[in-house]
Amino acid sequence: MSDIEIVESLKRDLGARALEIANPDRRRIFLKVAPAELVGAVSLLRDKYDCAYLATVTGLDRGEAFELLYHFASPVACVSVRTEIPRTAPRVASICAVIPGAILYEREIQEMFGIAVEGIPDPRRLNLPDDWPDGQYPLRKDWKHVRPAEVIPGGKS
Amino acid sequence: MSFEIPIGPQHPALKEPISLRMTVDGEVITGVDIRLGYNHRGVEKLAEQKTWIQNIYLTERICGICSHSHATCYVQAVEKLMELLPPRRGLYIRYLVSELERVHSHLLWLGVAGHEAGFDSFFMYTWRDREIVMDLLEMISGNRVHYAINTIGGVRRDIDEGQKAKILEGVATLRKRSEYYFAIGANEPSFVARIAGVGMLSKEQAVSLCAVGPVARASGVARDVRKEDPYAVYDELDFELCTADSCDVLGRVVVRVKELLESYKMIEQMVRNLPDGDIAVKAPRKAKPGEAVSRYEAPRGENIHYVKSSGADKPERLKVRAPTLGNYPATIEMLKKGFIADIPLIFAAIDPCICCAERAVTLVDAANGAESIVRMSELRRRALARAKNAPVKGNAVWPF
Numbered sequence: 001m002s003d004i005e006i007v008e009s010l011k012r013d014l015g016a017r018a019l020e021i022a023n024p025d026r027r028r029i030f031l032k033v034a035p036a037e038l039v040g041a042v043s044l045l046r047d048k049y050d051c052a053y054l055a056t057v058t059g060l061d062r063g064e065a066f067e068l069l070y071h072f073a074s075p076v077a078c079v080s081v082r083t084e085i086p087r088t089a090p091r092v093a094s095i096c097a098v099i100p101g102a103i104l105y106e107r108e109i110q111e112m113f114g115i116a117v118e119g120i121p122d123p124r125r126l127n128l129p130d131d132w133p134d135g136q137y138p139l140r141k142d143w144k145h146v147r148p149a150e151v152i153p154g155g156k157s
Numbered sequence: 158m159s160f161e162i163p164i165g166p167q168h169p170a171l172k173e174p175i176s177l178r179m180t181v182d183g184e185v186i187t188g189v190d191i192r193l194g195y196n197h198r199g200v201e202k203l204a205e206q207k208t209w210i211q212n213i214y215l216t217e218r219i220c221g222i223c224s225h226s227h228a229t230c231y232v233q234a235v236e237k238l239m240e241l242l243p244p245r246r247g248l249y250i251r252y253l254v255s256e257l258e259r260v261h262s263h264l265l266w267l268g269v270a271g272h273e274a275g276f277d278s279f280f281m282y283t284w285r286d287r288e289i290v291m292d293l294l295e296m297i298s299g300n301r302v303h304y305a306i307n308t309i310g311g312v313r314r315d316i317d318e319g320q321k322a323k324i325l326e327g328v329a330t331l332r333k334r335s336e337y338y339f340a341i342g343a344n345e346p347s348f349v350a351r352i353a354g355v356g357m358l359s360k361e362q363a364v365s366l367c368a369v370g371p372v373a374r375a376s377g378v379a380r381d382v383r384k385e386d387p388y389a390v391y392d393e394l395d396f397e398l399c400t401a402d403s404c405d406v407l408g409r410v411v412v413r414v415k416e417l418l419e420s421y422k423m424i425e426q427m428v429r430n431l432p433d434g435d436i437a438v439k440a441p442r443k444a445k446p447g448e449a450v451s452r453y454e455a456p457r458g459e460n461i462h463y464v465k466s467s468g469a470d471k472p473e474r475l476k477v478r479a480p481t482l483g484n485y486p487a488t489i490e491m492l493k494k495g496f497i498a499d500i501p502l503i504f505a506a507i508d509p510c511i512c513c514a515e516r517a518v519t520l521v522d523a524a525n526g527a528e529s530i531v532r533m534s535e536l537r538r539r540a541l542a543r544a545k546n547a548p549v550k551g552n553a554v555w556p557f
Contacts, residue, residue, distance in 0.1 A: 025237065027386050028450055053380065054367050055452070055461045056478035069451060071461060075385045078450055101367030103484050105478075127194035138202055145202075 001076050003027060006049065013044060020082075032082040035092055041081055042070065042095045050074040054095075057105035059113045061141040066115055068089060070102075085115060094119040112139040159187060164500065164533070166195040177492075177504070184496050189489045204475040209235055209309060209444060212472065216462075217303050219477060222265065225258045227462075228307045228475065233388060234451035234464040235309050238444040245390075247311030247436040252390045253324075253427045254297060254306055256420045260331065261290045262456035263413045263420075266508045267338065270410055273502045274351045275541045279341065286334045293327045296320055311437025321428050332421045335443035338414055352406040356491040356503035359404055368487040369480045370458020371416070371509050374400045375408030382454040394423050395431075406506045443470045455480055457508050481509050498540035501533065 001009075005024050010021055010031060017040070020032035033041045045051040051072035060067040062084075070081040085092055092109075094117045096100050106117045107126040114137035117123070125132065137143060159182045166174040175194035180188035200219055204212050213236075217228040229251060236243060243251075264287040291301050297316055298304035312355030316324075332374045341348065358368065363376035373380050381398045383391045399415035401408035444466040453460045460479030467473040484507045491503050 012244070024447075025449075052364050056460060056463075056476065058463045058476040060465065060474055069463065071463065073385070073452070073459075075380075078386065078452060080450060099367065100365050101483075104482060104485060111274070125194070127197040129194060133510075138199065145199075 003029060003077060006077055006079075010049075013048065014041065017041065027077045029077055029079045030082060032084075033098060035083045035085055038070075038081070038083050039093050039095055039098060042072075043098050045079060046070055046098060049079065050076075051079055052099070054099045054102050054105070057102065057109055059109050059115065059139060061113065061139065063141070065089075066113055068092060068109065068115070070095070086148040090146070092117055094121075096121055111137070113137050114140065158220050161498065164536075166192070172498075173509075175509070177500070179492065179497070181497060184498070186492050186495050186497065186500075189492045191485055191489065192486075201475055201477060204472055206471065207331045208470050209442075209472065210442075212475065213307055213309065214303075214305065216475075216477070217305065218305075219479065221302055222262050223455045223457065223460070223479075224303045225254055225307070226453055228305075228511065229255060229478070230451050230453035230455075230460045230462045231454065231464070231475070232307045232309055232420065234449040234462050235444065236440075237449040237451065238447050238466050239309065239441055239466060241310045241440060243311040243438060244435040245432045246315075246434045247433050247438075248389045249427050250297075250312045250314075250316060250436060251307060253316075253424060254294065254304055254312075256427070257290055257294050257297075257324075257424045258304075259456045260417060260420050260424075261287055261294065262508075263417050265288065266505075267410070269505050269508075270352070270406070270502070273505045273537070273540075274348060276345070276351075279338075279348070279483070282334070283338070286331060289327045289331055293324055296323060308403050309345075309440035311435070313437070315436050315536060316431075321431065324428050325425060328421050328424050332418065335414065335417050335421070352410060352502065353403070355499050356409075356506055357404050358487055358491050360402075362490050363404075363487060365467075366486040366490065367483055368458075369483045369495075370455070371409055371412045372430055372458065372484050372487060372513055373554050375412045375486045377402040380459075382452045382459050386452050388453065390427070390449075393529060394426055406502055409506045413524070443468060444472075457481055458483060481507065484509075485500065497536065498542075500537055501540060 003026065006029060007021050007023050011018060017037045018031060018032065019051050022030040037083055051074045053073050055071040055073050058069040058071065065087055067086045068085065072079045072081065074094060094106055096106065104121060104126060106120050107122065107124065109115050110117050110123065111125045111128050159180050162179045162181055164177040166176040176192040176195065178190040178192065179186045200215065204215055207215055211227055213232060216231040217224045219227045232241055264283045268280040269285040271277065271283065294304060295301050297320065298306045298314060306314055358376050360377045363373045363378050368376065368379065377400055379400050384398050396419045399412050399419060401411040446466055446468040448465040451462045461478045462477040462481055464472055465474040488504065488507050492500065495503060
């Protein structure tokens, strides 16, 4: 299947659910869907387009909204599924039921961007320490690291 | 009664920090939890504050074994954003270093596998041979670890006729030595018996858990970015995709030995067919707004970088996914139903690179939650003792 055939076929299968399909480069396809359609689109990609392999999930802070990109790869193309989530209601459905290997990436999105992944089998933090304060999401653009004042136990000698 | 055994995060026997928590029922592992983050350095956030050029050196420092992999994956994406076409000679040198890096990484891993299986002379042989390829890398780039040969638009150093001859000579020696490793299983049935049937990962699990690299290929999943998505020079090279279908540690050894020989083939092709011309083109200071997804087959599996530019001299976002992270869900499955004694072998078999993705073991008893701390050396001792008492698996055959 060539890139153009995949794009045409995706347009037929998804119809109006595909908000945007782009093919900027060879073997690179970007598909945009609404957050409500995400799980459906991912199941379709897995079952019909051989995209059972999720490479990673990228989160982007676009100011007003967050963007999530689910990078899938089949033996013929790399399909990135994009979805936009409003900053005021940062919630997205988990795709772990369809792609069990997505768990670590969803945990990472949760802690780094503060996007709640609904239905995630394991909601714990992935990389951040256990005593990390709530409400601090380091990969958001407005997050700045403030180095805490150094405390020497027992005071300076 | 079940116990939970913690391994890590800090342990003298573990080269990098990670915490594995195994729930065991007797000697059998029933549940595994991997805790990450002990080596998280915030590279993605840092990259947003560095220029395009500075980020080459930052991404190179994500890992000390596959340093060239991350840097190459990153420059591939940036070159796409800047619409640069590096000269073919530059590309050949860049991917020549890639394959040399794969050789050094696989030789290192074979040694570790031999060590964990209690076959230390194998470890000494492979690490001796690894010095040959390390010397070649030092000759080409001037460095043994961070080669720093990539730049946006090509490479920074050319190679001359004398160096070409030395590379061919080194590869010829390595091939001869590697052929000996091919025969090793036939001569050492105890080694084969130790690694066969350990750390099983079925093909279905490998697919659903998104395993990558030699781990996936050893479970019969023919997934290799160099074949699926032949970047740069790989569509001009003649090589085979190496798979195994035994789904265990034996399969992972087989895949890596086969890949070594394929890499020698590619290195020779690249050196012999090295095109003439420049090695780099000049890169602009800023990239146009846009986004690029770059994929690269690192020694441990697929490396993927996503780069977004807003038109400035710095990236808007750099997302890095290293292959080890992709293999963790599969590792949990491999460890389950295995024995405590097999933990070091199974965990080493994914060739974990903790600093890419982001050791004492605690054993916890399931009923009372009592913990006992076990040293890695003690685990190894138990592993060796168990292997000694285990019946030799008569059906395990070296596949070459």
